[in-house]
Amino acid sequence: MTREPRGKRQHYTVDVVALTPRDNQLAVLLEQRSEGREKSVRWVLPWSASRNGEGLDDLAQHAIRRSVGAASVWNTQVGAFSEGPHPGGSDLSIVYVALVPMGEATVQGDEFQWFLLSELPPLTERQNQMLQESVNAVRDRLDLYPVAFRLLPATFTLSELQHMYELLLGRRLHKASFRRALTAAALVEPTDEWRSEGRGRPAQLFRYGPRKRRRARRGVRFDLLG
Amino acid sequence: MTREPRGKRQHYTVDVVALTPRDNQLAVLLEQRSEGREKSVRWVLPWSASRNGEGLDDLAQHAIRRSVGAASVWNTQVGAFSEGPHPGGSDLSIVYVALVPMGEATVQGDEFQWFLLSELPPLTERQNQMLQESVNAVRDRLDLYPVAFRLLPATFTLSELQHMYELLLGRRLHKASFRRALTAAALVEPTDEWRSEGRGRPAQLFRYGPRKRRRARRGVRFDLLG
DNA sequence: TGACATTAGTCACAATATGTGACTAATATG
DNA sequence: CATATTAGTCACATATTGTGACTAATGTCA
CATH class of the missing domain: 3.90.79.10 (Nucleoside Triphosphate Pyrophosphohydrolase)
Known part of the structure; x- marks a missing residue:
């Protein structure tokens, strides 16, 4: 009952x-x-x-x-x-x-x-x-969901994106590795705009625009803390 | 108020x-x-x-x-x-x-x-x-928490462990890769018991016994589905 | 008994993925 | 124009992962 x-x-x-x-x-x-x-x-x-x-x-x-x-x-x-x-x-x-x-x-x-x-x-x-x-x-959820993009404006530079990841992960990332992984994942698409932020070379603006792809299937990953 | x-x-x-x-x-x-x-x-x-x-x-x-x-x-x-x-x-x-x-x-x-x-x-x-x-x-949570071990008896063979992972992941794993990753993670320890299950070579029994280790810190991983 | 099937366990090499420093490019400053 | 600064790319070293083939130890059955 x-x-x-x-x-x-x-x-x-x-x-x-x-x-x-x-x-x-x-x-x-x-x-x-x-x-x-x-x-x-x-x-x-x-x-x-x-x-x-x-x-x-x-x-x-x-x-x-x-x-x-x-x-x-x-x-x-x-x-x-x-x-x-x-x-x-x-x-x-x-x-x-x-x-x-x-x-x-x-x-x-x-x-x-x-x-x-x-x-x-x-x-x-x-x-x-x-x-x-x-x-x-x-x-x-950082690696499974696009949470970093939800904290950024609609368009952003890749350096800004990297800094957001660094903020969330609490550690520094290597520029070349970061961009290579980003390219492989096809997660962002370039706009035709550029931003000149003070000194230094202007950066291209990107937007979040994931292209369809199948999720990577690797072997098992044992990443547990003792 | x-x-x-x-x-x-x-x-x-x-x-x-x-x-x-x-x-x-x-x-x-x-x-x-x-x-x-x-x-x-x-x-x-x-x-x-x-x-x-x-x-x-x-x-x-x-x-x-x-x-x-x-x-x-x-x-x-x-x-x-x-x-x-x-x-x-x-x-x-x-x-x-x-x-x-x-x-x-x-x-x-x-x-x-x-x-x-x-x-x-x-x-x-x-x-x-x-x-x-x-x-x-x-x-x-499979890769972050030892959930597979909670579904197995206290001692088990490595083949049983692999089958449990395959069941949970819904796909087959390669034996050599699986064991190599397991060894690297130092998650199981051998007992001195062996189990002879019908035909085939007897298998050594292991128990879950993680040794302290720091979690791997790699670059970012973009594993999102579009 | 001995060939064979079957499961455990290991190895070496190939293929990928990642870490890293050094390089070129484009701008502002003075 | 020299220099500082940030963007963006490259090549190579190292690490990780995929894979087939190998040896080992048992049971089965002719």
Whole structure:
């Protein structure tokens, strides 16, 4: 027999980790909310409470639109987190990470503000965990999904693209290797525009435009950490 | 101000996709539940309803223990799913995938039964989606987490290990390459036992025993599908 | 018993992929 | 015009991976 759950019904929120590049690192969008009884003010990840009949993706869209405005921002689910308290009293946070392109990081009001990951205000344990896992999720998907392109403007130079990869991977890449791999993958196409950025030779602008190709099938890769 | 959500409070379940190898493919554990008013009987993924003060990992443990018994079964979160109806009336399913080693796939009662993935009874759209994503999650983590070892007994031959990888990847691997990569990764250690399986030369038994090593850092890999 | 089938395990070489420094090109600065 | 600076390419060394062929140790069966 199907039974109702015994205890009090629990509820959940959809929490959004919006990331954008800024000052050669990542920044996350936080919202200032005053807490009920304490009258204190604190920064929290933007969230939407669950409502009847609304799917997770819709709730995430709401939270994103409310905070960063742009509806075209790319996002994906990171997972569910239940440990520690949530500012909205939710038992469960479903986390979505949203990538906002460089230069489009405008904000929907005074209560929102971008914080560099190196200069975060104090957050609850749960929020720190969600933030950490969101950054990990982006990094882990780097080779399978075009996440780097979602953080760049529609057109970009190959040096900018490389710097974005370096930022996300946290290490330097060799220029020639990077471009060779990029060419082999047929992921970008050149535009006929060039950008002259101060001194140095002007760089050609590219756009993301993957051409159909079958995924490489190599042998197994044992890349586990002991 | 922190507000309570407006609509009716929603509740969630933790649903478990337990997988085990069987007949050279994967099998999933389903539970027979009779639905309230319809008096009909159908197979569903085992689940636990949310209760006060219990974290997701605990709920998953309950569902696993209730269905497959063994507490040592390895499991990990896959994600949250809200689309379509759930047999328990939950608005939201948090899915955990659990890997049950070959040969330990005993079951906790008549209402539970293993089904080969190729011979599934009809499931709801949500359940099909959760199952699909769970299998994908296992496959995607193959190179980063020792999931194949969690589906094998404590000791195994290298041929068995290779067959498990082939099963999970859905393609054949070359014996010499496989073993070379395995040696380089220092993931298994030999026991002093050998198994003679009918004809052919006896095979040495190994156990999973990763030695500490730093993760490989190569250049970028663009492995996206167009 | 001995030829043969069958599975385990290893090797060497070919084919690819990657790491790297040095090179040329095109601009701004002074 | 010399120099600094960034873009873009090349060639070669090194590392990794694909592959077939080989040896080893068993069971089967004439």
